[in-house]
């Protein structure tokens with residue numbers, strides 16, 4: 775590098791040539807500068823609009839979407855009063871045959887789940903207690919919460935059936 779071949783638009787102070795590529799301090803093209811200023815203006819606009827004009831955030835968007843989804847969901851089912859008569863007991867027997875025999879046995883005599891025909895109860899043998907057990911389950915003990923699966927009517931029917939088996943208090 776000798777000062778003889780220095781040209782006025784070359785950058786001084788550091789190597790202006792590497793591997794045959796020379797570096798010049800030329801003016802940037804107008805179109806390039808225009809785009810550059812446009813991106814700055816865009817960033818300012820986004821910042822002002824996002825944080826000042828209509829404040830938004832990803833967390834806020836998430837919260838409002840979750841709230842909308844929850845509002846669109848049907849209300850959670852609750853147990854309904856159990857009616858103990860022949861028709862409901864018969865309906866409950868059908869539910870029991872398809873849903874409960876695998877664990878409680880053909881005649882509710884007990885298998886994986888306990889006997890439901892005697893007066894010995896873990897969680898209580900009153901109608902409401904049985905319905906609560908069936909509806910909410912004791913999941914940690916292996917008894918499924920049937921409320922959300924069967925719905926309140928079938929839970930009430932199968933409760934009437936279980937209560938009628940002889941052990942009901």
Ligand code: HEC
Nearest residue numbers: 873874877886887888895896897898907912915916917932
């Ligand atoms: C996957 C196996 C399984 C199925 C299916 C099942 N249960 Fe159970 N059930 C259990 C177990 C295990 C327990 C004992 C829970 C405990 O020890 O707390 C139980 C407990 C119960 C109890 C309480 C008994 C007591 O002594 O308090 C009732 C009532 C009952 N089940 C009714 C039903 C009905 C009605 C159905 C059908 C809708 C059903 N169960 C389906 C496993 C099952």
